[in-house]
Amino acid sequence: MxxxxxxxxxxxxxxxxxxxxxxxxxxxxxxxxxxxxxxxxxxxxxxxxxxxxxxxxxxxxxxxxxxxxxxxxxxxxxxxxxxxxxxxxxxxxxxxxxxxxxxxxxxxxxxxxxxxxxxxxxxxxxxxxxxxxxxxxxxxxxxxxxxxxxxxxxxxxxxxxxxxxxxxxxxxxxxxxxxxxxxxxxxxxxxxxxxxxxxxxxxxxRCCYPAAQVALAKEVCRYLSEHMDCRVTISQLAERFKVSQTLLKDSFRGVYGVSVYAWIRTQKMRSAALMLLKTDKRILDIAGRHGYDNGSKFAKAFQDVMGMTPNAYRCSVRADGIRAAAAENDGGPTPNFL
Missing domain, CATH: 2.60.120.10 (Jelly Rolls)
Structure with a gap:
């Protein structure tokens, strides 16, 4: 239309x-x-x-x-x-x-x-x-x-x-x-x-942020997105962007609502979730790709972000896909508009 x-x-x-x-x-x-x-x-x-x-x-x-x-x-x-x-x-x-x-x-x-x-x-x-x-x-x-x-x-x-x-x-x-x-x-x-x-x-x-702080936070976010496979510290970021650690942390939290480290963890877990869905890689291999050499720590971080363990997530999403495919093959009812 x-x-x-x-x-x-x-x-x-x-x-x-x-x-x-x-x-x-x-x-x-x-x-x-x-x-x-x-x-x-x-x-x-x-x-x-x-x-x-x-x-x-x-x-x-x-x-x-x-x-x-x-x-x-x-x-x-x-x-x-x-x-x-x-x-x-x-x-x-x-x-x-x-x-x-x-x-x-x-x-x-x-x-x-x-x-x-x-x-x-x-x-x-x-x-x-x-x-x-x-x-x-x-x-x-x-x-x-x-x-x-x-x-x-x-x-x-x-x-x-x-x-x-x-x-x-x-x-x-x-x-x-x-x-x-x-x-x-x-x-x-x-x-x-x-x-x-x-x-x-x-x-x-009292809750506004100047344009310079917002621009800084977005530049940091862009840099982190391009280096998700690296271990990046606050001090390294502050040195790279030539600002104090306090300004960098405050700016990032003001824009994204979470700390730098919390943001990194969330992005890594979302990436891991996609790999669990799209590939047959072992969970330990996926953990390693996202910087975790300990399976238990990876499972806890994943559950904190995604609400379930990596294995439960993989099984749940795939089961949903199977049910959806079965319903389509059975010629199930098509939902009405609204």
Missing amino acids: TATQREKQIHGEGVEVLGRDEDCTIYRLSDDTGDVVMTSYHVFPGIDLIYNDVHMRSCTIGRAPLGDMIEINHCREGRIECELRDEFFYLSQGDLAISRKDDAGHASYFPLSHYHGITIMIDLERTPCCLECFLKDVDVCPSSLADKFCGGSDCFVMRARPCMEHIFSELYSVPDCIRKGYFKVKILEILLFLSGMESDKNTLE
Whole structure:
């Protein structure tokens, strides 16, 4: 299916439409590094709810004029980079951001190449002035919310709180039979809750990183990715990039949310998982390829990252593949769209 011109303006020129029905459209952006799938539901006039499933490092969107729009983003898993006045901040699990969607092109960066979350997109020119027309006593004005949270700084961030987690968590497991009405109730609940919140702009200023620190972290990450077969220490990295060890560690953790060593271990275990899936190499040989000469230490590191032992992972993934192939050969039912 072909995306409309407005869909390209919002989601990017290269967006594909994977499926469309009366109130839902599934979009995809992809390149050689992975893809982004966005499942968008039209809830109210001018208000859409979008589920974002990201498995790529970055994507660039060049925009045309859109009008006056705001986004409410909630991060369920992973990490996303956001730019504010030549500085950068990051959303991780449970964090919330409210921002205006401007007309400038931008690149979305996902430090872990993994992100799942929800976007509530509000077109202030198309949505009603007051949401009480949908439900009595929901005295919420979307444009007032935009001024409250996005005035001046153009962005507001709230770090994970139990109250917000409770509200958003319910949106990640909605039965199809009640989905349409449930989305309406939840959107009104979220907007009503936000209307009663105080907006502390200082919260955002304390978690920003200057462009130089972000660039340093990304250069370190690029270097580590190219030398995964080497043992690299913090002191070696600091010497190579001519910075202090403290600055290097703080910059890397600020962008990627974990220490250098934790990041290296995760990347090695993901690479090992791919080898377990794609090859018949012995587990000890795979451990050796990833810098482990002790099978027990490798098994523990793998379980810490992947949630199961190397042997259990190999058996589980292959069993899933066999079951899927059997179902296909049996001519099993094809899932309906949504």
